Structure formats: C-alpha cells, structure tokens
Amino acid sequence: xxxxxxxxxxxxxxxxxxxxxxxxxxxxxxxxxxxxxxxxxxxxxxxxxxxxxxxxxxxxxxxxxxxxxxxxxxxxxxxxxxxxxxxxxxxxxxxxxxxxxxxxxxxxxxxxxxxxxxxxxxxxxxxxxxxxxxxxxxxxxxxxxxxxxxxxxxxxxxxxxxxxxxxxxxxxxxxxxxxxxxxxxxxxxxxxxxxxxxxxxxxxxxxxxxxxxxxxxxxxxxxxxxxxxxxxxxxxxxxxxxxxxxxxxxxxxxxxxxxxxxxxxxxxxxxxxxxxxxxxxxxxxxxxxxxxxxxxxxxxxxxxxxxxxxxxxxxxxxxxxxxxxxxxxxxxxxxxxxxxxxxxxxxxxxxxxxxxxxxxxxxxxxxxxxxxxxxxxxxxxxxxxxxxxxxxxxxxxxxxxxxxxxxxxxxxxxxxxxxxxxxxxxxxxxxxxxxxxxxxxxxxxxxxxxxxxxxxxxxxxxxxxxxxxxxxxxxxxxxxxxxxxxxxxxxxxxxxxxxxxxxxxxxxxxxxxxxxxxxxxxxxxxxxxxxxxxxxxxxxxxxxxxxxxxxxxxxxxxxxxxxxxxxxxxxxxxxxxxxxxxxxxxxxxxxxxxxxxxxxxxxxxxxxxxxxxxxxxxxxxxxxxxxxxxxxxxxxxxxxxxxxxxxxxxxxxxxxxxxxxxxxxxxxxxxxxxxxxxxxxxxxxxxxxxxxxxxxxxxxxxxxxxxxxxxxxxxxxxxxxxxxxxxxxxxxxxxxxxxxxxxxxxxxxxxxxxxxxxxxxxxxxxxxxxxxxxxxxxxxxxxxxxxxxxxxxxxxxxxxxxxxxxxxxxxxxxxxxxxxxxxxxxxxxxxxxxxxxxxxxxxxxxxxxxxxx
Ligand code: PEP
Ligand code: MG
Numbered sequence: 001x002x003x004x005x006x007x008x009x010x011x012x013x014x015x016x017x018x019x020x021x022x023x024x025x026x027x028x029x030x031x032x033x034x035x036x037x038x039x040x041x042x043x044x045x046x047x048x049x050x051x052x053x054x055x056x057x058x059x060x061x062x063x064x065x066x067x068x069x070x071x072x073x074x075x076x077x078x079x080x081x082x083x084x085x086x087x088x089x090x091x092x093x094x095x096x097x098x099x100x101x102x103x104x105x106x107x108x109x110x111x112x113x114x115x116x117x118x119x120x121x122x123x124x125x126x127x128x129x130x131x132x133x134x135x136x137x138x139x140x141x142x143x144x145x146x147x148x149x150x151x152x153x154x155x156x157x158x159x160x161x162x163x164x165x166x167x168x169x170x171x172x173x174x175x176x177x178x179x180x181x182x183x184x185x186x187x188x189x190x191x192x193x194x195x196x197x198x199x200x201x202x203x204x205x206x207x208x209x210x211x212x213x214x215x216x217x218x219x220x221x222x223x224x225x226x227x228x229x230x231x232x233x234x235x236x237x238x239x240x241x242x243x244x245x246x247x248x249x250x251x252x253x254x255x256x257x258x259x260x261x262x263x264x265x266x267x268x269x270x271x272x273x274x275x276x277x278x279x280x281x282x283x284x285x286x287x288x289x290x291x292x293x294x295x296x297x298x299x300x301x302x303x304x305x306x307x308x309x310x311x312x313x314x315x316x317x318x319x320x321x322x323x324x325x326x327x328x329x330x331x332x333x334x335x336x337x338x339x340x341x342x343x344x345x346x347x348x349x350x351x352x353x354x355x356x357x358x359x360x361x362x363x364x365x366x367x368x369x370x371x372x373x374x375x376x377x378x379x380x381x382x383x384x385x386x387x388x389x390x391x392x393x394x395x396x397x398x399x400x401x402x403x404x405x406x407x408x409x410x411x412x413x414x415x416x417x418x419x420x421x422x423x424x425x426x427x428x429x430x431x432x433x434x435x436x437x438x439x440x441x442x443x444x445x446x447x448x449x450x451x452x453x454x455x456x457x458x459x460x461x462x463x464x465x466x467x468x469x470x471x472x473x474x475x476x477x478x479x480x481x482x483x484x485x486x487x488x489x490x491x492x493x494x495x496x497x498x499x500x501x502x503x504x505x506x507x508x509x510x511x512x513x514x515x516x517x518x519x520x521x522x523x524x525x526x527x528x529x530x531x532x533x534x535x536x537x538x539x540x541x542x543x544x545x546x547x548x549x550x551x552x553x554x555x556x557x558x559x560x561x562x563x564x565x566x567x568x569x570x571x572x573x574x575x576x577x578x579x580x581x582x583x584x585x586x587x588x589x590x591x592x593x594x595x596x597x598x599x600x601x602x603x604x605x606x607x608x609x610x611x612x613x614x615x616x617x618x619x620x621x622x623x624x625x626x627x628x629x630x631x632x633x634x635x636x637x638x639x640x641x642x643x644x645x646x647x648x649x650x651x652x653x654x655x656x657x658x659x660x661x662x663x664x665x666x667x668x669x670x671x672x673x674x675x676x677x678x679x680x681x682x683x684x685x686x687x688x689x690x691x692x693x694x695x696x697x698x699x700x701x702x703x704x705x706x707x708x709x710x711x712x713x714x715x716x717x718x719x720x721x722x723x724x725x726x727x728x729x730x731x732x733x734x735x736x737x738x739x740x741x742x743x744x745x746x747x748x749x750x751x752x753x754x755x756x757x758x759x760x761x762x763x764x765x766x767x768x769x770x771x772x773x774x775x776x777x778x779x780x781x782x783x784x785x786x787x788x789x790x791x792x793x794x795x796x797x798x799x800x801x802x803x804x805x806x807x808x809x810x811x812x813x814x815x816x817x818x819x820x821x822x823x824x825x826x827x828x829x830x831x832x833x834x835x836x837x838x839x840x841x842x843x844x845x846x847x848x849x850x851x852x853x
Contacts, residue, residue, distance in 0.1 A: 015084035015111070017149060018042055019142040023089040023106075029054060031095050032071045035087040035108035044085030045073075045110045052077035053108065062315055063097045066133050067104035068123060070315075072111065081110045088145055092138050104137040107149070123149070162204040165197060165231035167239045172225050174250050176257035179220035183249045185353035188212045190245035194230070194238035201227045209242060212356040216392060271501040274519040276512040280496075280505040283489075285457065285482030286753050287502035288468035292520045293455040293477045294513060296492045297504075298429055300437035307415065307422060309379040317377035321367060324381075324417035329355055331413065334626060354410040363388050378418045385411030409438070434497050434504070436486050450474050455497035457504050459486045460748075471499075472789070472808040473551070479504060481753050527813065534565035534813040536820065538805070544824035546798050548816060549605070549806035551784055553577075555593065558600035561809040565816055568605035570806020571677075571732065571784035572597060574650065575612050578619045584646070590653035598661040598673060605673055607732065607782075607806070609711065610650055612636045612679035615737075616748055622646075631746060636680020636713075641689060651676070651694055655703035662704055675707040677732055682714045687727045711784075713737035718766040721773025731774050732806070735785025739763050757840035758787035764796065764835050764843070771801035782806055791818035792847040798824070799831025818849070 018038045025031035036050025052073035056062065062070050073080065089106040097103040107123065126133065126148055136145050175183055191198045191209035198209035202224055207214035209228070220226060228246065230238040274292060312320075336351035357363070363384055370380035389404040389411070415422045434455035435448070448456070448471075456471050456478040471478035477499030489495075489506065496505040496516045505512065539545045549570030550561030561569065577585050577593060585593075597606055613619055614627075614635020627633035640647040658674045678690050687710055694708055712718050713734035721731070735758040740747040742763050745756040757763075767783070774781045782804035787793035789811030795818060797805060807815065834843045 015086050016042055016044055017146050018085065018087045019090070019145050020088070021090045021140065021142060021145075023091050024093055025089070025091065025095055025106075028057070028095060028097055028103075031089060031091065031103070031106050032057070032108065035071065035089050035106055038087040039085050039108060039110050042085060042087075044081065044083045044087075046080040046082065049073045049077055049080035049110060052080060063101045063103065063319075066130060067094070067102060067137065068107060068126070068133070069097050069103040069105070070107050070109055070123065072109040083110075085110045086149060088149065090137065090139070090145060105133070105145075162201060162206055164201055164227050165199055165229035165235070167231065167235045168227050168229035169239060169243055170225065170227050171243075171246060173220045173222055175253035176222050177253070178222055178224075179215065179218065182353050183253060184215045185212055185356045186249060187215060187242065187245055188356055189352075190242055191238075194234070194241055196230045196232035196235040196238035198228065198230045198238055198242055201229070212353070212360060271498075271503065273501045274498055274516060276496070276505055276508055277515065278509040278512050280508040280512060283457070283482050283486055283504040283506065285479040285486075285502045285504070287498070287500045288480040289456070289471040289474075289476055289478035290500040291475075291477035291498075292516050292523070293434060293497045293499070294516060295432055295434050295454050295495070296429070297436050297457075297489055297495050297506075298433035299487055299489060299491055300435060300440075307379050307382040308376070310376040311374050312376055314371055317371050317380075318368065320377050320418055321364075321371070321381060324414045325358055325364070327417045328358060328410070328414045332358075332410070354406055357407050358410050358414055360388075378415055378422060381418060382411065382415055385414075429492075434495055436482075436489060438484075438487060448474060448476065450476050455495075455499065457482050457486055457497060459484050468786075472786075472810060473557070475810045530813040530817040531564075533817055533820070534563075536565075536816065537567075538816045538819040540798070540819055540822050540824045540827065542823045542825060544798070546794075546802070546819055547782075547804035548812060549607070549782070549784075549804060550809040550812065551806050552597075552809065555596035555600045557809070558597065561812075562601075562604075564809040564812040566604075566809055566812055568601060568607075568673075569597065570605075570607050570782050570804055572606065572608045573612065574609060575617050575619070578611065578613065578622070583621055587649035587653045587656075590650055591656050594654055594657035594674075595661060598657060601673065603673055605675065607675045607677050607709065607784075608654060609677045609679050609732075610640055610654075611646055613639050613646075614680075631740065636711075637678050637682075637686050637690060638680065640678070641686065644693075647693070648697065651697045652701060655694075655698050655701045655706075658706050659701060659703040675709055675730065677709040677711060677730075679711045679734070680713055680737065681710040681724070682716050684720070684723050684727060687724060691727060711737075712770050713741065715742050715766055718770045718773075721770040722776045723773075725774050725777035725779045728779070730780040730782070731770060732782040732784045732804075733767055733770055733802075735763065735767070735783055735787045738766060738785065739787075742766055755840075757844075758785060759790075759793055759796065759834070759843045760840040761835055761837045761843060764800065764831070767797065767802070768800050768831075768835055775801065780804065789815060791815050792844070792849065794819060795822055795827050796831045796834050796843075798822075799827030799829070799834075 020034070020038060023031070023034060025034050032053050033050060036045065036047070036053055039045045040047050040050065053071045056071065056073060062072065087108040087110075089108075091104050091106060094102040094104050095106070132148060136148055139145065173179060187209055188211070200207050200209050200215060200218060202218045202220060205218050207218050209215065218226075228239070228242055230236075230242070232238075332351045332355040336355070366387065367377075367381045367384035370383055371377055375383070385407060389407045392404040392407065432452055432454045434457060435453045436457045437459070439458050439460040440456075453476055456476050458478075458480045459482055460480070468478060468480055477497055479497060479499055479502040481502075482504060486504070493506055494508065496508050496513065497503075498505070508516070537545055538548045547567055548565065549568045550557075550564065550566035551571040551573070552558055552561050552566075552569045553573050553576045558569070574590075577590060594608060597608075612635065613622065613624070614633060615631045618624070618630070624634070624639075634642060654674065654676055661673065676694065678687070681687055691708055698705065707729035709730035709732055710717070710724060710728045711734045712721065712724075712731050715738070717724055718733075718738065725731070736747055739745070739756055739758040739760065743756060743760060745752045747756060749756075771781050780803045781801070783797050783802050784806040786807075788797060788805040789807030791814050794805050794815040798819060805815065830846060834846060837843045837846070
C-alpha cells in the first residue's frame with residue numbers, strides 16, 4: 001500500500017514542514033529513507049543528505065525520548081541542505097529504533113544555521129507533554145502535528161494579562177505563613193483535575209493555578225487579596241473544587257502555625273544543664289551527642305556545587321535527564337509516603353511539593369534548551385534550577401526565598417542522579433562551623449571532619465539514629481529533630497549548640513558566650529579527671545567488674561577506642577563496609593578489613609556483627625525491593641538467610657581471619673579473639689539455621705570455632721532468651737532497636753523521639769528477662785546499644801546483670817568513672833527499683849547525679 005501523500009506544509013516563515021500520517025515503514029532505515037524522500041521531493045535537500053542521515057545513525061542514536069526520534073544528517077554534509085525543512089512521519093504502529101526504543105513520531109530535520117536548535121527546543125518542550133504526544137501518535141489531523149512543531153512556548157503565566165476568567169471568586173489569604181509550597185501544590189493537584197483553565201490573580205500578577213512555580217511567584221502572604229477565576233469545560237465545577245481546596249486548607253495551616261509557635265515557646269524554657277541568661281533565640285531539638293560548642297552556623301542546604309560543563313549528545317543527555325527526573329520523582333514519592341505514615345499528611349506535603357517543582361515544564365524546558373545550546377546535562381539542569389530559584393528569591397519575599405531553597409534542594413537530588421559524583425559536595429567554609437542540614441545519611445556523617453564541623457544540628461532524625469551515633473563517635477556535639485526552621489537560619493550566624501540538651505542558641509550575647517565557655521571549661525575539667533582514670537577497669541567499689549568495649553567500625557578507629565579505655569571491640573557494624581562504597585566489598589576486601597581489626601586490637605576481643613542491612617541502613621547498590629515498613633521487613637538476619645551471596649562471603653572472610661589470627665597461646669574455642677554475632681534475631685529456627693551455615697563454612701575453611709552470638713533487639717528474642725541461649729554462645733542487646741520494637745516507635749521518627757527512651761521500664765524489664773534467660777545457660781550478656789554509653793544507663797544495666805558494655809569510644813571514660821564510683825549491691829537495688837517505675841521520666845528521676853538534680 002502506498003503511503004498517503006503529505007498534504008500539509010507550514011507557512012513559509014519557519015522551516016518547511018511536511019507531515020505524513022499513518023506511515024508504516026518496515027524498518028528504521030526505511031523510515032529515514034521515506035522521510036528523506038519527502039524532504040528531497042519538496043526541494044529541501046539533495047538526495048545525498050538522506051544517505052548522510054543514515055550514516056548519522058551509525059555514529060549516534062537519534063532517539064530523543066517518549067517515542068520521538070530526530071534523524072538528521074552529519075554536520076559535514078550540511079551543504080546538501082537547500083532549505084530548512086522538517087519531515088514528520090506519524091507511525092502509529094511504532095518502529096523499533098535503537099535498543100528496544102520504539103519511535104512513533106519520526107521528525108527528520110534538514111537544518112541550516114540555528115534552525116536545528118529551534119526545532120529541538122520545541123521538541124524538548126513537546127516531549128514533556130506525554131498526553132499531547134499520545135494524541136499526536138494517532139491524530140488524523142496533520143495540522144495538529146504541525147502546530148505542535150511550530151508553536152513556540154506560551155508566555156509565562158505570571159506575565160499574563162491582569163484580567164480574570166469568566167467565573168471568579170475573591171479570597172483573602174488566611175494561611176499564617178502565606179502560600180508556601182505545601183498548600184500551593186495542593187492547589188495545583190486540584191486544579192489539574194479540572195479541564196477548565198484556572199487562574200489566580202493578585203493585583204496585576206496572574207498565575208496559572210496548574211503551574212506551581214507560577215503560583216509561588218505570586219508570593220502570596222497572609223492578608224493578601226486574590227481573585228481566583230475559571231473558564232472552559234465545567235468552569236463552575238472547577239471553581240467550586242478549587243474554592244473548596246483553597247479554603248479547606250485554612251484550618252490546617254493555622255493549626256500548624258500554632259504548633260510551631262507552641263514549640264518555640266516551649267523551647268524558650270530552662271533545661272537541666274547550661275542555660276543562657278540573656279534570652280537569645282532558641283531552636284529546640286533533641287540532644288544527640290553531648291557537649292557545648294560555639295561558632296558560626298553553616299546551612300548545608302545552601303551549599304554551592306560546582307558543576308562542570310561537559311557537553312554530550314543531546315539524545316543521551318535528554319535520556320539521562322529523563323531518568324534522573326523519574327528516579328527523583330520515585331524517591332520523593334517514597335519519601336512522601338514514608339513521611340505521611342510517620343508524621344502525617346501535612347509534613348509529607350513538602351515532598352509532594354518538591355515533586356511538583358521538578359515536574360515543572362518550564363524548568364525542564366529551560367534545562368533542555370540549555371542542553372540543545374550545547375551545554376552538558378548536569379550543567380544545564382543546575383543552571384536552570386539556579387535561574388528559576390534566583391527568580392523566586394529575587395522577589396524579596398521570605399516565603400518565596402524558602403521555596404527557592406526547596407527548589408535548589410530538590411534540584412540537587414536530581415543532579416546527584418544525573419551524575420553521582422555531584423552528590424552533596426559538602427563545601428564547608430574554611431572556619432570551623434556548626435553544620436545545619438535537613439538530615440544526613442549515615443555515610444555523610446561518617447565523612448565529617450571534626451576539625452571543620454564543630455557541631456551538628458539536623459532538622460530531622462532521632463537520638464538513636466545512625467547520624468546521632470556517628471556524631472557521638474566523632475565527638476561532635478549534635479542535636480537532631482530541630483525542625484525545618486533550622487534551615488532558614490542565615491549562614492554565618494553565631495550560635496551556641498548544646499548537644500546535651502538539644503538546643504541551638506542564636507546570636508547569643510557576649511555574656512552568654514562567656515558563661516557557656518565557663519560551663520564548658522568545668523565540663524572539660526570533669527572529663528579530664530575521668531579521662532585520667534580511663535585506663536582503670538570498670539570495677540565497682542565492692543569489686544564487681546564489668547567488661548567494656550568500643551563500638552568501632554574500622555581499624556583506623558581502634559587506637560582511639562583503646563586510648564579511651566576500651567578493652568576490646570564489642571560491636572563492629574559491618575554494614576558500613578557496604579554503605580561507604582558504591583559496590584559490594586569482595587570476600588578478600590572483607591578479609592583484609594577483619595584481619596586489620598584483629599591486628600589493631602593486638603589479641604583483645606573483637607565482636608563482629610554480620611551485615612545488618614535494612615531499616616534505616618539501606619544500601620542503594622544492593623537494589624533491594626522497596627518495603628512498606630522496612631524496619632518490620634527483610635532486615636538483619638532475615639536478609640542474611642535470603643541472600644547467601646551476601647552472607648557467605650562475609651562468613652568466609654571472618655573464618656579466614658579467625659584462622660589466621662589465633663594467638664599461639666589461646667585455648668581452643670572460647671578465648672579466640674574473634675566472635676561472630678547475628679543481628680535482628682527473632683526466632684530459634686533462625687539461630688539454628690545460621691549456626692549450621694557458620695559451621696559448614698568453618699569446616700570448609702578449616703577455621704577454629706569462634707563464639708557465635710546473637711543480638712537481642714526484638715522483644716520476642718528477649719522474652720525467649722532462655723530458649724535462644726540454648727543455641728548460641730552469647731547475647732548482645734541492641735537497645736536502640738529493642739526500644740524501637742518494644743515501644744513501637746520508629747527510631748527515626750522525629751516527633752516521637754523524646755518518648756523513645758531506652759530507660760523506659762518496659763525496655764529495662766526486657767533486658768532483665770534477657771539476663772535471666774542467659775543466666776540459666778551460663779551465657780555472657782553485653783549491651784551495645786546507645787544506652788550503654790550513658791553513665792546512669794550503664795549503672796542500671798550493670799545492676800540488671802549485664803557482663804559487658806560496648807559503646808561509642810568517647811563515652812568510655814565517663815561510664816567507667818561512674819561505675820567505679822558505685823557499689824554493685826546498690827546498683828542491683830537501683831535497677832530493680834527502675835523496673836518498677838511507671839515511665840522513663842520516673843526512671844531518670846532516680847539519677848541523683850544528673851545535672852541540675
Ligand atoms: C541497636 O539496635 O542497639 C544496635 C546496636 O544496632 P544498630 O544501632 O546498628 O541497629
Ligand atoms: Mg540494631
């Protein structure tokens with residue numbers, strides 16, 4: 001069947017436009033020949049340019065995206081182009097183009113001078129409009145295709161005429177913090193469900209209600225008068241819908257502002273510990289790593305990233321941008337889902353709003369335009385984000401300035417997807433600073449240099465999060481869960497951060513700085529006194545000795561732990577070997593690390609925990625399926641049992657290290673310096689299976705037996721401790737997780753963090769049961785969760801019958817000093833009294849040594 005003859009040609013102001021509907025070329029080459037013959041017949045090219053188009057396909061893929069391909073000739077053959085022209089084949093059945101990509105619109109370009117860029121600019125706009133593309137694939141109207149390829153971008157909504165559409169209503173903004181991204185994205189979501197046009201006017205400024213950035217550019221503050229109007233299909237229905245959406249948010253916005261005001265008022269109250277006298281502005285969070293620190297703040301969200309301009313072919317650049325946007329969209333949706341579950345709809349809204357920001361067609365088009373101008377994709381994206389964010393912040397409105405920060409923040413997420421090397425380059429100032437960030441991934445925190453970061457305050461997170469644990473390891477005073485207000489603090493503002501009480505005091509007076517320094521000096525004196533005694537054993541006055549270890553993840557940290565008084569390593573979290581790099585370490589890599597740990601410890605005990613992936617420790621490169629409730633899903637031992645490819649190399653590496661490092665004089669079995677411990681155990685069959693696997697691998701390697709222990713982190717394991725003890729050599733209680741699971745509080749939940757106290761009597765009773773179960777089988781019990789490093793917590797644990805405490809090395813001197821000043825008989829009585837209390841606050845009130853007690 002002959003293909004229909006094109007009968008449409010665009011007006012002769014731009015390139016000639018030839019459209020053929022319902023084409024059905026047999027192959028990609030046939031499609032290119034067909035398009036080229038249209039151009040040749042119209043006199044746009046010499047036939048030789050068609051051959052040049054085919055040659056181009058051998059050197060690059062001209063698939064642009066979303067079923068659009070742009071065959072064009074080689075640059076050197078441009079002299080075969082007589083007149084700029086486009087030949088468009090509509091291929092409803094699709095044609096395989098490259099590597100499974102299917103083309104439905106073949107846009108063959110014969111371009112002189114800058115016509116090519118103009119066409120691509122239109123196409124980059126068009127390819128973001130999937131609905132329209134879908135229509136173009138099957139339309140019977142050549143004019144519709146021609147229009148899509150000839151019309152230029154509409155004028156930005158915000159510069160539209162200051163007139164209203166047919167139906168309207170007036171409204172006075174009553175959101176206390178103005179129209180910020182969260183409510184604005186709700187407006188947009190609602191408006192997009194309506195076929196009618198909807199517009200919002202404030203004075204002379206007009207915005208399309210379906211365009212988030214345009215809406216935000218109105219900069220609406222509380223009290224501003226606006227007119228919202230609609231026109232088109234079901235305009236009355238649209239107006240009613242948007243009216244309900246706009247006014248329906250008022251109560252929630254007011255309540256959120258009220259909550260923020262109450263939190264601020266609460267934050268101003270006195271705390272047990274250091275208090276300022278001159279009432280500086282206070283941002284309150286939760287203490288995550290103790291210590292007072294004074295310095296300028298640096299907000300990480302505002303960090304500049306240097307993005308190199310590395311041009312690449314537009315087609316691959318467009319694909320990369322598309323993939324980055326899609327992945328970021330998925331991430332934001334997951335984050336929004338997760339946040340909605342944990343904190344509620346209102347807080348999740350910010351991620352939905354961020355998703356809208358990056359879906360903005362103006363932003364994407366701008367990036368594509370920069371790409372077609374020859375810039376690299378990362379550079380083009382970054383420049384587009386900066387340009388849009390600059391426009392938002394240039395309006396001098398604080399609401400918009402915050403949106404600009406949001407746009408930059410989400411823009412950076414996309415950038416990290418485009419090029420992982422551009423991931424959060426922490427461009428810290430030269431002077432030491434208090435770092436403020438929305439949150440930090442454990443690996444980001446691990447990479448902080450304590451010489452440059454003297455304090456850390458995060459908007460999100462909880463005190464048992466890994467960020468907090470790592471900050472303690474690094475000795476950086478830290479506060480978490482300070483709320484989003486932290487991110488609005490001006491860079492360089494002088495501040496005092498109290499990581500013990502979880503407060504950040506802004507622009508303190510000289511007198512308050514002096515008093516903070518004096519307090520710090522006193523604390524330092526006490527710490528120095530404790531440090532002088534740190535090599536002494538943790539032996540109570542009546543002679544009971546508690547073993548103490550450090551929680552250390554790599555051999556470089558061992559000397560510091562030993563220096564702080566550790567007698568060994570009670571917990572090596574091996575997931576950091578996986579988290580800190582972009583791939584899975586090989587068996588040999590792991591062997592080298594475990595061997596180096598044993599070497600650094602010089603015969604002292606080392607307890608290595610096998611991989612505990614899942615929950616808050618996600619390893620991107622393992623591509624594990626996303627779970628609704630990762631803390632209740634396939635994590636720890638559950639994952640190990642399902643993934644022999646991860647567990648077995650690790651066990652082989654461990655047994656090889658055990659084999660090669662047995663001290664010549666060590667008795668067989670128990671006293672080998674290496675112990676292996678399994679995380680997140682819930683049931684006896686899990687332990688039995690894991691033991692069998694360990695034993696098989698041990699025999700294969702011919703290694704000596706090493707003690708095999710389990711972590712008690714789940715109430716089921718604590719309650720069944722006696723049964724568990726039959727099948728393993730020791731326990732180590734992970735109080736961070738045990739608290740989370742006993743109290744049903746996600747350890748990362750910012751709102752509930754103050755209630756997630758490991759000294760809750762319910763947790764203490766579970767620990768007590770664990771000790772009793774272990775005692776029946778004469779098993780050793782350690783604690784390696786955060787509460788082991790709290791001097792009062794350590795006293796209670798010792799009183800409950802714990803044999804060993806393993807903690808962040810910096811906590812060792814304080815814990816040892818406190819135990820040495822105690823009597824075991826008193827600690828036992830104290831621990832039993834603590835178990836009888838009604839809540840954690842009552843337990844803490846038993847601490848007669850607390851600051852201010
Ligand atoms: C714990 O849960 O207390 C523990 C030590 O393990 P992690 O913090 O690594 O989950
Ligand atoms: Mg744990």
